[in-house]
Amino acid sequence: MLTQTLSNGVKMPKVGLGVYKMTDEAEAIEAITTALEVGYRAIDTATLYANEKEVGKAIKASSVPREDIFITTKVWNTDQGYNETLRAFEKSLELLELDYLDSYLVHWPVPGKYADTYKAIERLYEEKLIRVPGVSNHHEEHLLELEKTANIKPVINQIECHPRLQQNELIAFCKARDIAVTAWGPLSRGRILSDEALIKMAQKYNKTAAQLILRWHLERDTIIIPKSVTPSRIKENFDVFDFELEKEDMEQIALYDSNGRTGANSSEPDFMSHFEGM
Numbered sequence: 001m002l003t004q005t006l007s008n009g010v011k012m013p014k015v016g017l018g019v020y021k022m023t024d025e026a027e028a029i030e031a032i033t034t035a036l037e038v039g040y041r042a043i044d045t046a047t048l049y050a051n052e053k054e055v056g057k058a059i060k061a062s063s064v065p066r067e068d069i070f071i072t073t074k075v076w077n078t079d080q081g082y083n084e085t086l087r088a089f090e091k092s093l094e095l096l097e098l099d100y101l102d103s104y105l106v107h108w109p110v111p112g113k114y115a116d117t118y119k120a121i122e123r124l125y126e127e128k129l130i131r132v133p134g135v136s137n138h139h140e141e142h143l144l145e146l147e148k149t150a151n152i153k154p155v156i157n158q159i160e161c162h163p164r165l166q167q168n169e170l171i172a173f174c175k176a177r178d179i180a181v182t183a184w185g186p187l188s189r190g191r192i193l194s195d196e197a198l199i200k201m202a203q204k205y206n207k208t209a210a211q212l213i214l215r216w217h218l219e220r221d222t223i224i225i226p227k228s229v230t231p232s233r234i235k236e237n238f239d240v241f242d243f244e245l246e247k248e249d250m251e252q253i254a255l256y257d258s259n260g261r262t263g264a265n266s267s268e269p270d271f272m273s274h275f276e277g278m
């Protein structure tokens, strides 16, 4: 299992299973069980995904020891604020049936709240209830704002990243601060996988377009959390450790960068409108 050593010394698996949109209980448990059997040792959930209970059940039922699995969840926007976050964390632990979490992230930088939310995450870290404090969807301005109040810098920033949104500047900014980057939507939510040129490029390596893109992320030193409920794809997405992309293919993929964001842009003043009703 390939891991990345984070700034606080914790080792995080480079490839984890994302579980967004796995709301059917049997489907979620089957997907997580398959992933653990295949060798995945990281699961990425969130309160928003409404499946922390299923994640907990699948982990409990598996023969993999708890301490070998890196579990991430996130505090949802409507739970932000210092005391609210502490309460939300308790609820997540209860649903997951765990007594500590590997990583707890501020899901989005909710204006006026995210600094206090992160303060609560620092406290959870100091109390050893989480091993890795972090954030998600935080851009340069949010990270700079946190630097004013945080005693412990975020160890991880989870951001949307894929060939159509390569995030080179934000990744460089994070790297300069020793903040590890996790790419969410690493396959552009599946939208890029029918690209003929990428399919052709992947064939050179006897791989699929999904494997090619996941390998591209790894070569950029990014942690990835592809989501799939399909057993064959869960296996496929983990089979990315036995090849390397040629320089010219890395350069070709670099040309796909086209501001192809699929989610909200937290730098836009009204980005919270994206989450109305959520």
Ligand SMILES: NC(=O)c1ccc[n+]([C@@H]2O[C@H](COP(=O)([O-])OP(=O)(O)OC[C@H]3O[C@@H](n4cnc5c(N)ncnc54)[C@H](OP(=O)(O)O)[C@@H]3O)[C@@H](O)[C@H]2O)c1
Residues within 6 Å of the ligand: 017, 018, 019, 020, 021, 044, 045, 107, 136, 137, 158, 159, 183, 184, 185, 186, 187, 188, 189, 190, 191, 193, 210, 211, 225, 226, 227, 228, 229, 230, 233, 234, 236, 237, 263
């Ligand atoms: N922090 C945040 O704000 C945030 C936001 C979004 C997501 N996330 C996290 O990031 C994870 C991944 O992102 P995502 O779920 O949005 O998108 P993704 O992983 O880029 O793509 C998932 C989609 O691609 C399909 N797929 C997966 N592997 C495939 C393969 N080998 N061949 C063909 N199709 C394949 C899946 O279909 P099937 O499932 O039908 O197989 C699904 O429709 C999430 O699950 C979540 O944990 C975080």
